[in-house]
Each structure stands twice: as C-alpha cells, then as structure tokens.
Amino acid sequence: MSREKKRRSGGRRSPLAAAALIGIGLLLTGGVYAGASAAMAATTDTTVTSTLTADDGKKLFQANCATCHGLALEGTENGPSLYGVGELAVHFQVSTGRMPLQMQGPQAPQKPVQFTDDEIAAMAAYVQSLAPGPTFPSKEVTDAQGDVANGGELFRVNCAMCHNVAGAGGALTEGKYAPNLHTVTPLNMYAAMVTGPQNMPVFNDMNLTKEEKRDIISYLVYLQNNESPGGFSLGSLGPVSEGLFIWIFGIGTLIAITVWITAKSN
Structure with missing residues (x-):
C-alpha cells in the first residue's frame, strides 16, 4: 500500500x-x-499593386467632379472651368482634401483625403490630357536642399503678409484665410505657388524663378523640422499672443501675489 x-x-x-x-x-x-x-x-x-490610367481618371472624374466642373471640364454655375489648370492643380486640390467640395463657402477647407495616390494621379493625368496646364516639377525643385537664408528672405517679402513670417497662417477678409504651412508637403508648396489656389496669387517663373521657389520650399521645410528656438511658439502669431500671455499669466500672477501678501499682513 x-x-x-x-x-x-x-x-x-x-x-x-x-x-x-x-x-x-x-x-x-x-x-x-x-x-x-x-x-x-x-x-x-x-503582386496586387497596379497603376491607373487616364481612362480610369476620366471615370473617377465623371463620378466625383463632373457635377460641378462639367463632363468636359467646361465648368458650371456650381464650379469653375478647369481649362488650363493642369495636373498640378488637380493634385493640390484633391491630395489636400479640398476637393471634392463639401459645401459652398468663402474658401474650400482642408479635410480628409477621399482618394488614393493612384486615383489622384489618374484624375490629374486625365485633366492634363484634356486641358493641359502646369505640370509636376523635377525632384530637384522640391528636394528642400536650396538656400534656406535666401528662401526666408523671399518668403518674408512675398508670402509673410498672409501666411505669417513663421508660416503659421492668418486671417484674411470676408471669412477667408491663409492656411498654416507647417504640414504642407514640398510638392504642394510648389503647386500653390504655380497654380495660385483660393486667394493666393500665381508666382510664375518671371516673379519667382524655380531656384527661388526651391529656396522658399527649403525655408518652409526647415521651419517644419526645427522647433521654436525661443521656447513655446504660442501659435507663432508674434507680439499679439506674447502680450496676451504676459498679461494673463504675468500680471495675473503679480496680482495674486499682492493679494496674498495683503491678506497675510492683515
């Protein structure tokens, strides 16, 4: 057992x-x-990746854009003609989510992109084939390897009055605004300068050469990659936000200390 x-x-x-x-x-x-x-x-x-053609872009355009811009890009009462805008303008408007337009207003806001890169390229190729306009630049123009100092000077002279010296954007008239540039891609920076979307003027090669556009892009990319050397940027809005911060927190702290000392002495 x-x-x-x-x-x-x-x-x-x-x-x-x-x-x-x-x-x-x-x-x-x-x-x-x-x-x-x-x-x-x-x-x-x-194995599955494929490149769409201009014919695919035509179908996408007719299904998503023709209601406002017309089947032949001629425009309607709801949207402008696309003759001469070129593939670069299509890429800018669609890749930033501004198009298709959500609702009529003073300005088309940025929103989540509704198409893939291949679909955007196909629609751009279709518009370019039907109504040629500004095309994509060489990679050198958008490589952000230009003269940052010269780009900063050019930006302050030509762009800062709307976009702010730090590219933080700003308000315009009648509900319009210059957008923040801190998340814009180099290609869309170039596209904005060449096509003049919304309220922005067109900077052709007579106004700003390709080398100067490259310098401006380099300056903006530098701002994107480098934090404010002075500490908190406070929206990069200059003395307005800085003065408001000092008034609220600085003066407020002094008043609180004064009240505390008075109460303590009593």
Whole structure:
C-alpha cells in the first residue's frame, strides 16, 4: 500500500503545468499565424499593386467632379472651368482634401483625403490630357536642399503678409484665410505657388524663378523640422499672443501675489 501511495504522489502534476502548456501552445500558434500573415501581406503588396490610367481618371472624374466642373471640364454655375489648370492643380486640390467640395463657402477647407495616390494621379493625368496646364516639377525643385537664408528672405517679402513670417497662417477678409504651412508637403508648396489656389496669387517663373521657389520650399521645410528656438511658439502669431500671455499669466500672477501678501499682513 505504501509503494502504491508513493507512485501516485510521484505521478501528480502541478496545477500550473496545464496552464503553462496552454500558454506555450497559444504563443506558438500565434507566432505561426503572425508569420504566415506577414508572408501573405508581403506577397500581396508585390503582386496586387497596379497603376491607373487616364481612362480610369476620366471615370473617377465623371463620378466625383463632373457635377460641378462639367463632363468636359467646361465648368458650371456650381464650379469653375478647369481649362488650363493642369495636373498640378488637380493634385493640390484633391491630395489636400479640398476637393471634392463639401459645401459652398468663402474658401474650400482642408479635410480628409477621399482618394488614393493612384486615383489622384489618374484624375490629374486625365485633366492634363484634356486641358493641359502646369505640370509636376523635377525632384530637384522640391528636394528642400536650396538656400534656406535666401528662401526666408523671399518668403518674408512675398508670402509673410498672409501666411505669417513663421508660416503659421492668418486671417484674411470676408471669412477667408491663409492656411498654416507647417504640414504642407514640398510638392504642394510648389503647386500653390504655380497654380495660385483660393486667394493666393500665381508666382510664375518671371516673379519667382524655380531656384527661388526651391529656396522658399527649403525655408518652409526647415521651419517644419526645427522647433521654436525661443521656447513655446504660442501659435507663432508674434507680439499679439506674447502680450496676451504676459498679461494673463504675468500680471495675473503679480496680482495674486499682492493679494496674498495683503491678506497675510492683515
């Protein structure tokens, strides 16, 4: 009897052993599943990608843009003609979510983009084929490797009166505004200068050469990549926000200290 009890006691397993085995099994199963999923995703990315054509862009345009701009880009009472705007303007308006327009107003606001990069390129190619206009620049123009100092000077002379010297944007008349430039891509910076969207004037190569546009883009990208050296930017709105901050917090703190000292002395 004693031998039998020893065998039974020696053959018992810890209650944690089953939990450990289940955990190991789940980890192994999860690892195999994750590896298989990654392999399938990699295969899908390399085999399914395709480039849309201008014909695909025509279908997208007719389904999403023709109501306002017309089937032949001639424009309607709800939207302007697109003759001569070119592929660059299409890329700017659609890649920033400004188009399709959500509602009529003083200015088309930025909103989430509704199309993929391939679809935007296809629509741009369609408009360019039907009504040629400004085209995409060379990569050198948007590489942000120009003269930052010269770009800053050019920006202050030509752009700062609307966009603020730090590119923070600003209010205009009749509910319009100059947008913040801190998240704009180099390509869309160039597109804005060349196509003149919304209230922005067109800067052709007679106003600003491609080298000067490259310098301005380099300056704006520099601002995007470097934080304010003076500490809190306070919206980069200059003395207005700085004075308001000092008045509220600085003067407010002094008044609070004065009241505390008076109450303490009494």
